[in-house]
Amino acid sequence: MKNIVLIGMPASGKSTIGVLLAKALGIGFLDTDLLIQQQEHALLQDVIDQKGVEYFLDAECRAICSLSAENTVVATGGSAVFRDAAMQKLKENGIIVFIDVPLSSVKRRLHNIKTRGVAAQKGKTVRDIYEERMPLYRKYADITVTSGDQPIEKTVSALLNALKEQSI
Secondary structure, rough: EEEEEEEEEOOOOHHHHHHHHHHOOOOOEEEHHHHHHHHHHOOHHHHHHHHHHHHHHHHHHHHHHHHOOOHHHHOOOOHHHHHHHHHHHHHHOOOEEEOOOOOOHHHHHHOOOOOOOOOOOOOOOOOHHHHHHHHHHHHHHHHEEEOOOOHHHHHHHHHHHHHHHOOO
16 A cells, blocks of 8 residues: 655644544554654744754654655654655655645644744745645645545544545
């Protein structure tokens, strides 16, 4: 089975959905944000604050390109789509699933944008980040699952159905 790679905005539920999806499928789970923290020996926000957004994006790309996962649900950071090399690596052995969450839901969920480890230039609003990333999420997605204020289990169920339709 190919990896199932989750992309989408920060606070879209990629990690939570990923864990539940991995349990439902009986496969592994990997969160690339945790991999970055391990490789950088620092919290995501500390990397961004101390070394800058571009360094962070390159570190994220290095972490993703170092993956050798199989039969795994992979939750990526929301900024993974900024590096084509990272996305091509994920596509090599993965189905890319975009967890599409409306801006209003992201704004409501993303309270801690300055401390959460969101790769964005200073002064950018949640709307700015959303509008910048949406075309990239759509570009790389093999499957799009819309989520919002519904229970997370409904999103996981919709994702499982979408995967079945793709014969995965």
